[in-house]
Amino acid sequence: MRLLTDVQRVFDIAEKMHxxxxxxxxxxxxxxxxxxxxxxxxxxxxLAKMLHPYDVRPADQRIGEKIAKGYDRGDFYDAWxxxxxxxxRATSATGATAVADVADVALIRPGEGGDVPWFAxxxxxxxxDRARDRSLEGLDP
Numbered sequence: 001m002r003l004l005t006d007v008q009r010v011f012d013i014a015e016k017m018h019x020x021x022x023x024x025x026x027x028x029x030x031x032x033x034x035x036x037x038x039x040x041x042x043x044x045x046x047l048a049k050m051l052h053p054y055d056v057r058p059a060d061q062r063i064g065e066k067i068a069k070g071y072d073r074g075d076f077y078d079a080w081x082x083x084x085x086x087x088x089r090a091t092s093a094t095g096a097t098a099v100a101d102v103a104d105v106a107l108i109r110p111g112e113g114g115d116v117p118w119f120a121x122x123x124x125x126x127x128x129d130r131a132r133d134r135s136l137e138g139l140d141p
Contacts, residue, residue, distance in 0.1 A: 001083050003050055006032050008080055011073050016061045018070035019044045044069070054079035 010025040011017060017025075026042055027035040034042040048058055051071075056079055061070035 002032070003034075004054065004076070004079055004083055006034065007071075007076060008084065011076070015073050016063055016070060017073075018061060018063060018066070018068045019047065019058055020068065020070075022071060023047060054083070 006026055006029055010022060023042060023044060056075050058069040058071060060067055061072060
């Protein structure tokens with residue numbers, strides 16, 4: 001997760017970044033380990049291997065007139081949302097708007113929302129799903 005946090009710091013407001021530039025920025029972070037991994041800097045192959053479990057892969061990126069392997073901010077969006085703490089969450093894939101912390105399911109506790117269990121209220125339309133109620137029976141809030 002340290003890598004995801006540092007990549008987010010480096011991307012800042014950039015939409016795309018060539019691997020070469022991303023590596024330069026990561027390796028230059030003084031408070032990060034990327035500049036000295038067993039005596040060597042982080043390289044493109046190791047970066048790709050470390051990002052693979054997060055489903056982030058390098059692809060051809062056009063920045064100005066140059067086309068080279070690199071990463072798109074949107075490719076990290078899911079990983080940032082899943083694995084980074086709430087205080088360091090990413091902005092939207094476009095980078096233009098902040099992402100609010102929202103969930104598919106509203107947390108309505110017993111007594112607060114009638115007889116509907118806390119885990120079965122769909123926040124998009126206020127309804128609930130009885131089949132989901134049965135499949136989640138026994139879960140504690």
